Amino acid sequence: MRVIIIKRTLIVVIVIVILLVTGLYGAYTEVFNDNEQKVIAIIIDDFGNNGKGTETFFKIKERLTVAVLPNMPYTVEDAERAHQNGFEVIVHLPMEPVKGKKSWLPPDSITSDLSYNEVLKKTCKAFDQVPYAVGFNNHMGSKITSDKNMMRIILEEAKRRGYYVVDSKTTKNSVIDEVSEAIGIKHYDRDLFLDAKSEYGVYKQVIRLAEIAGEKGYAVGIGHVGPEGGTITARGIMDALPELEKMNIKIVYVSQLK
Numbered sequence: 001m002r003v004i005i006i007k008r009t010l011i012v013v014i015v016i017v018i019l020l021v022t023g024l025y026g027a028y029t030e031v032f033n034d035n036e037q038k039v040i041a042i043i044i045d046d047f048g049n050n051g052k053g054t055e056t057f058f059k060i061k062e063r064l065t066v067a068v069l070p071n072m073p074y075t076v077e078d079a080e081r082a083h084q085n086g087f088e089v090i091v092h093l094p095m096e097p098v099k100g101k102k103s104w105l106p107p108d109s110i111t112s113d114l115s116y117n118e119v120l121k122k123t124c125k126a127f128d129q130v131p132y133a134v135g136f137n138n139h140m141g142s143k144i145t146s147d148k149n150m151m152r153i154i155l156e157e158a159k160r161r162g163y164y165v166v167d168s169k170t171t172k173n174s175v176i177d178e179v180s181e182a183i184g185i186k187h188y189d190r191d192l193f194l195d196a197k198s199e200y201g202v203y204k205q206v207i208r209l210a211e212i213a214g215e216k217g218y219a220v221g222i223g224h225v226g227p228e229g230g231t232i233t234a235r236g237i238m239d240a241l242p243e244l245e246k247m248n249i250k251i252v253y254v255s256q257l258k
Contacts, residue, residue, distance in 0.1 A: 038213040040244075041065055041254045042194070042206075042237065043137065043166060043222045044229075045092050047082065048072035051226030056234035058085050062241070062251045067092035067137050070126035071107040083132040088253035090166070091130045093123070093154070095141025097170065110144050110154070119153050127161060134255055135164040137190075137222075142171035151179045159185040166190065166254060168222060188254060191219040194237070195229035202229075202236020203243075210240075210249040218257050 044057055048069035057064070058081060066082040068075055069092045079089050094109035096102060102111060108122050127133065136158055144150050145167065155176070158165055164186035167176040180187035191212050194205045205221070212219035223233040244251065 037250055038210070038248065039218045039250045039252045039257065040206075040209050040213045041188075041218070041220045041252055041257055042209075043067055043090070043190075043220065043254065044233075045137070045139065045168075045222055045224045046226045046228070047078040047092070048075040049226065050074045050078070051224075051230060053225045053230030053232070053234045054078070056231045057225060058082075060234065060238060061086070062237075063088065063253050063256075064251070065090060065254045067139075068130045068133070069094060069106055069139060070129040075129050076131060079131045079133070088134060088255060089130065089132040090163075090254070091127055091133045091136040092139045093126055093136050093141075094139040095144035097140040097142045098146075099142075100140070105140070109139075110141070110150070112143055112147070112150070116149065116153055119150055120157060123154050123157050127157065127163075133163070135166065135186075137166035138168045138170065138176075140170060141168070142173075145176055146171055146173040148175050148179055151175055152183065155179050155183055155185055159183055164188065164255060166220065188220050188257060190222050192221045194221045194223035195233050196236065197232075199232055199236040199239055202233050203239045206237055206240035207243060207247075210244055210247050213249055214247070218252075220254065220257075 043065045045067045047066050049072045065088040067090050068079045082089050094106045096111040110119055110122055138145055165180060166188045167174055169190045177187055192205060192209050194202055196202045196205055209219045209221040223229045
């Protein structure tokens with residue numbers, strides 16, 4: 001009788017160990033950084049303003065990453081809806097460009113005439129407004145992303161919150177990668193913009209993104225809700241989904257990239 005009890009106990013222990021190992025392996029493989037599975041991350045910018053195509057994007061049942069503008073009428077609502085829809089949420093931080101008028105920027109944007117203390121305050125205010133955010137990328141910002149001192153302030157606050165950063169690459173002079181490396185924050189670069197004049201044009205951009213992923217293991221694409229992309233971009237992405245499956249390319253959150 002005693003031998004039977006011991007055997008049963010051993011079986012239970014073995015089963016528990018198998019379940020734990022399986023669970024840990026499953027958690028590990030959620031970070032798609034192996035040599036076989038090629039992945040793409042798709043970021044959709046400019047949420048927060050109930051822009052054209054918003055509802056169409058919410059119909060996509062993939063692991064999209066949604067970049068939400070702060071200080072906009074639908075900032076909180078869009079972030080919450082994105083989270084509920086299974087999307088990853090990041091802050092789309094508006095910054096001053098080299099060309100263009102400041103009046104074109106959303107309220108409380110990061111501009112070059114701000115003191116460093118004001119930059120920090122506006123950054124914190126923007127980050128605080130977007131629920132469920134796990135990172136940020138830049139909206140416009142060719143002037144600010146070229147300024148090491150400005151970017152260090154922004155990136156240090158992002159690191160403090162456990163964020164990652166995606167450089168939208170609006171200028172070849174961006175210092176985001178350099179400063180991110182220096183302070184130790186996870187960072188990624190945009191490989192391709194996905195928007196086009198037609199759904200087929202967007203489809204081709206998504207396939208090109210997949211080809212880039214095939215070359216280097218992963219790739220990051222950015223599309224837009226609203227006039228820059230909207231419904232056309234959303235439908236073009238949906239049109240590309242069957243082909244991505246054939247190519248064995250998986251869409252993942254930015255946070256799942258290696």
